[in-house]
Amino acid sequence: MPGPASVDHNSYPDSYIREILRNVRSIAMVGASATWNRPSNFAMKYLLKKGFKVIPVNPNAAVKKICGETVFPDLSSLSGTVDMVDIFRPAEDAPELVEEAIKIGAKVFWMQLEIRHAEAAKRAEEAGLQVVMDRCPKIEYARLTGELGWNGINTGVISNRRKRL
Amino acid sequence: MKQLHPEYGFNTLAVHSGTAPDPTTGARSFPIYQTTAYVFDDADHAASLFNLQEPGFIYSRLTNPTVAALEEKLATLEGGRGGTVTSSGHAAETLALFPLMAPGMEVIVADKLYGGTINLMGKSYRKFGWNAVFVDTDNPEAFRKAVTEKTRAIFIENLANPGGVVVDLEAIAKVADEAGVPLVVDNTMATPFLCQPFEWGADLVVHSTTKFLSGQGNAVGGVVIDSGKFPWLGNSKFPSLSTPSPEYNGLTFAETFGDLAYTMYSHAISLRDLGCTQSPMNAWITLNGIETLPLRMERHCSNGLAVAKFLEKQANVEWVSHAGLESSPYFELGKKYLPEGTGSVFTFGVKGGYESGLKMLESVELFSHVANIGDTRSLILHPASTTHRQLTEEQRIAAGAGPEVIRLSIGIECVEDIISDLDQALNCL
Numbered sequence: 079m080p081g082p083a084s085v086d087h088n089s090y091p092d093s094y095i096r097e098i099l100r101n102v103r104s105i106a107m108v109g110a111s112a113t114w115n116r117p118s119n120f121a122m123k124y125l126l127k128k129g130f131k132v133i134p135v136n137p138n139a140a141v142k143k144i145c146g147e148t149v150f151p152d153l154s155s156l157s158g159t160v161d162m163v164d165i166f167r168p169a170e171d172a173p174e175l176v177e178e179a180i181k182i183g184a185k186v187f188w189m190q191l192e193i194r195h196a197e198a199a200k201r202a203e204e205a206g207l208q209v210v211m212d213r214c215p216k217i218e219y220a221r222l223t224g225e226l227g228w229n230g231i232n233t234g235v236i237s238n239r240r241k242r243l
Numbered sequence: 244m245k246q247l248h249p250e251y252g253f254n255t256l257a258v259h260s261g262t263a264p265d266p267t268t269g270a271r272s273f274p275i276y277q278t279t280a281y282v283f284d285d286a287d288h289a290a291s292l293f294n295l296q297e298p299g300f301i302y303s304r305l306t307n308p309t310v311a312a313l314e315e316k317l318a319t320l321e322g323g324r325g326g327t328v329t330s331s332g333h334a335a336e337t338l339a340l341f342p343l344m345a346p347g348m349e350v351i352v353a354d355k356l357y358g359g360t361i362n363l364m365g366k367s368y369r370k371f372g373w374n375a376v377f378v379d380t381d382n383p384e385a386f387r388k389a390v391t392e393k394t395r396a397i398f399i400e401n402l403a404n405p406g407g408v409v410v411d412l413e414a415i416a417k418v419a420d421e422a423g424v425p426l427v428v429d430n431t432m433a434t435p436f437l438c439q440p441f442e443w444g445a446d447l448v449v450h451s452t453t454k455f456l457s458g459q460g461n462a463v464g465g466v467v468i469d470s471g472k473f474p475w476l477g478n479s480k481f482p483s484l485s486t487p488s489p490e491y492n493g494l495t496f497a498e499t500f501g502d503l504a505y506t507m508y509s510h511a512i513s514l515r516d517l518g519c520t521q522s523p524m525n526a527w528i529t530l531n532g533i534e535t536l537p538l539r540m541e542r543h544c545s546n547g548l549a550v551a552k553f554l555e556k557q558a559n560v561e562w563v564s565h566a567g568l569e570s571s572p573y574f575e576l577g578k579k580y581l582p583e584g585t586g587s588v589f590t591f592g593v594k595g596g597y598e599s600g601l602k603m604l605e606s607v608e609l610f611s612h613v614a615n616i617g618d619t620r621s622l623i624l625h626p627a628s629t630t631h632r633q634l635t636e637e638q639r640i641a642a643g644a645g646p647e648v649i650r651l652s653i654g655i656e657c658v659e660d661i662i663s664d665l666d667q668a669l670n671c672l
Contacts, residue, residue, distance in 0.1 A: 091249065115492040117499050120296035127297075191501045192476075217503070224263065225298040228306055230314030230506050231325040236251055237263040 087199060087211055092234065095218050098186055098208055099243060102161040103131060105215070106153055106184070108175060109166030110134035112141045118166040118190075119144065121216040128219060133160060153178040162186035164215060165193065172198035180205045190214055219243065245442045247322050253436065254537045261315030262530060275527045276308040295491055295499075295511055305510050309523040313530050317456070317466045318506075320435040320533070321448050324471025325506030327514065328464060328526060332431060332451025333363055334519035335465030339427050339449050340396055341513045342483045342505060346372030348395045353380040354641050357404040358631035360429070361638065364398070383414035390422040395480060397424060401440055402432035402581065404616070405626050405643055405650040406589035407564030409576040416444025423480065425473050431455070432588055432616070436540045437581045446473045447505075454617025457532035458539055462525040467509060471502035484508055539619070539655055544584025546661060547653040553662045554591050559599075559669045561592035561647060587653040588616045590626075590643060597646040599672050600625045604649075606668035609660060616652035621661050624650045 085094065105125060110132075111118045122132050123145050134144040137151045150156055153163065153175070163179040165172065165188070172195035179187050179202065187202040189195065189211040199209040210218075220226040221233045224241035235241070247256055262273040281300035283289035291297040300306050310328050318326035329335045340350060352364050354377045364375035374393075378385040386397060397419045399410050412428065419426035425446035430438065434455045440448050450456060452464040475484040475497040484504050487493040491511065496504040514520055544567075551565035563570075566577035566585035577585045593599040603623075604612050610623040614630055624630065626644035639645060653661060 115294065115494065120291070120294070123291070124297055214501075217501075220298050224266075226503075227261065227315045228298050228300060228308065228311050229325065229503070229510055230306070230311055230318065230327055231503055232260075232315055232318035232323060234248060234319075235263070236248065236256070236259045238259075240264050240266045240269055 085203070085209065087194075087196070087209070090210065090213070092222065094208075095210065095213070096222055096243065098162070098188075098210065099215065099219055099222065102186055104133065104160040105130055105162045105164050106133045106135050106150075106156060106160040106182075107164050107166065108135040108153065110136055110144050110149075111166075112136070112138075112144050112149075117214075121214060122147075124216045125219070153182055156182060159183040162188055164188040164190065166190050167193070169193050169195045173201065176202045176207075179207065186210070188213070188215060191217075245322050245439055247319060253320065256319050257316075257436075257536050258534045260319035261312040273309065273312050273527065273530055275523050277523050278307075279303050295494065295507065303523070304518055304520050305514055307520075307523050307526070309530070310521055310526040313452075313521075313526040313533075314466065316530060316533055317435075317450070317452070318468050321430070321468045322435075322439050322441050322470075323448065323468040324502050326466050326468045327506060327509035328452070328466045328521045329514075330465065330519045330521050331463050332429075332449070332453060332465040333359065334517070335449040335451070335467050336360060336363060336398075336429070338465075338509060338513050338517060338519060339447050339467040340373070340398075341517065342508050343395045343425065343481060344371070344373045345395075347374070347393060348372075349374045349376050349391060349393045351376050351378055351386055351389045351394060351397045353399040353403065353410065354378060355380040355403040355408050355410075355643055356400050356429075358626065358634055358642060358644065360400075361642065362633055380408065380410055383411055383418055386415055386418045387421075390418070390424075394422055394424050396427050397422070398427045398429070400429040400432065401438055402566070402586050402588075403643075404432060404588070405624075405630070405648065406432075406586075407566055407571065407573065408643065409566045409573040409580055409585065411576055412438075412440055412443040412445065412580055419446070420444060423478075432586050433581060434536060434540060436537050437544070437583050437586065441470045441472075443580070446470050452529050453615070455540060455543065456536060456617075457525075457529040458536065458617065458619060459532060460613075460615055460618035460620065462528040462532075464521045464525050464529055469505040469509075471505075473505070475504055483512070488512070540584070542655040543587035543617075543653060546655065546658045547587030547589065548584070549658045550651065550653050550661055550665065551589060551591075554665065557666075557669055559594050559672050561594055563589070563591040564643065565589040588650065590648050590650050592645070592647040593649060593669075593672065595647070595672060597627065600647055600649055601628065602672055603668055606671040607664055608667070609656070609664040610651070610668075616650075618652065619655050621654035621656060621664075622652040624652075626650050
């Protein structure tokens with residue numbers, strides 16, 4: 079595997095994404111929505127179904143549970159560490175969230191579709207985290223397992239074996 | 244040729260993409276999933292599928308595993324993000340424009356096209372309130388001048404039917420880009436083996452898969468492939484993709500699906516409503532055909548050029564329109580866009596006009612007289628009396644289908660046998 083410093087954030091090799099999704103078990107999802115038809119809500123639901131532990135992070139005190147999981151107001155309130163921090167937040171929030179992710183000992187900092195922040199990525203990588211930006215873990219999981227091909231999407235996966243992640 | 248995959252080349256992808264071993268049985272030839280519906284795990288699973296919140300199969304009008312394998316293979320070979328397979332090439336043209344057009348809107352269309360497409364766009368689309376504005380294929384400036392506030396797409400054929408015409412893709416892509424509308428390219432005659440329009444700036448590609456892709460004249464079908472590059476998000480010209488869809492709980496395709504938006508819309512709305520789905524059987528035939536596409540295209544092209552060179556020397560032949568001939572006005576464009584070969588469908592003019600054209604058809608013994616192209620068999624047609632007969636005389640001449648014109652689709656038989664058949668038929672005139 080290439081070290082974090084050599085990652086091209088415009089074009090991730092499948093092996094990089096696959097390694098992250100295989101190693102990560104717990105995900106803190108910052109900006110998870112309690113509204114059932116928002117992308118963050120059904121992305122969370124999908125990842126839970128695939129066996130990930132997903133912890134919703136949302137500062138709205140009125141929201142107690144999302145997809146049956148207890149909501150935390152911010153990353154520093156989490157009781158333990160998580161493997162990955164996944165952010166559904168505007169790019170300008172990324173630098174602050176990277177600092178919190180480093181503080182809680184996360185190993186991966188993931189920014190959702192349309193979210194890019196080169197400085198935040200550099201900071202996270204310097205602290206030893208792996209970084210993904212402008213991607214969705216739900217879409218990447220579905221792509222690498224071949225599920226995305228069910229909708230006619232080009233997954234880029236060529237395999238001589240039965241499909242699995 | 245653009246690199247389509249980090250590890251594998253075109254011929255490998257033609258064989259392997261989209262068709263990994265079946266997850267349940269390990270079947271190596273991709274199975275034909277001949278089913279209409281798919282069981283839901285529970286009510287919540289069903290709801291997630293209907294809400295487009297989880298990948299999965301509901302009903303074969305929208306998606307089917309065998310059809311999806313073909314979609315992925317075609318999207319891969321064109322270097323696109325996703326594909327939507329349809330019941331025919333015509334269905335693909337309508338499906339391609341469906342997310343873009345609305346009553347009163349315009350599509351700028353090249354005038355050198357398959358006759359059926361001229362009818363579809365020039366006449367039938369008027370019933371939807373879609374206005375096709377035809378312009379000179381050979382003049383990118385004509386496309387630029389036709390752009391208005393109502394333009395929503397530009398549509399051209401790469402290697403235009405009935406043959407021998409190479410379109411200046413890059414120049415027309417520039418016009419589309421400046422107009423802020425997608426360029427839709429019908430790549431049926433070239434196939435992605437000879438030319439990949441996305442490399443030159445096209446946004447959407449359509450095919451009649453009936454032709455060289457399936458390759459043996461036995462399965463009608465079509466496809467729309469999206470490059471994933473067009474900026475739909477927040478684009479007020481294309482509300483289908485950039486504003487909330489009430490039937491999907493206010494989901495905005497461009498926001499939720501990013502570069503998958505067009506392909507998701509094409510299944511969840513266009514195929515759902517228009518219903519022009521391909522059968523799993525046809526998809527399976529086409530999947531098998533594509534595995535040998537590179538081999539067949541090499542032979543189609545070499546045979547085609549040899550036949551064109553033969554015809555050019557015959558006394559009964561007025562002219563030959565094949566972009567691989569140095570006499571062709573399209574020779575330089577052909578070298579640029581189709582360096583591996585300019586296809587095997589082309590036209591020539593016989594001396595003696597309409598009557599000689601018909602006589603030629605009746606004299607061939609190996610060529611089949613059919614309204615199709617891109618078969619392993621060599622095919623012959625007189626467009627003025629068949630594919631282009633529903634057009635006006637003026638339209639026929641503009642489309643390259645005048646009274647003396649014969650269209651050939653050269654097959655993969657022994658080239659000397661093909662030439663010998665044409666030779667004896669020309670001697671009958």
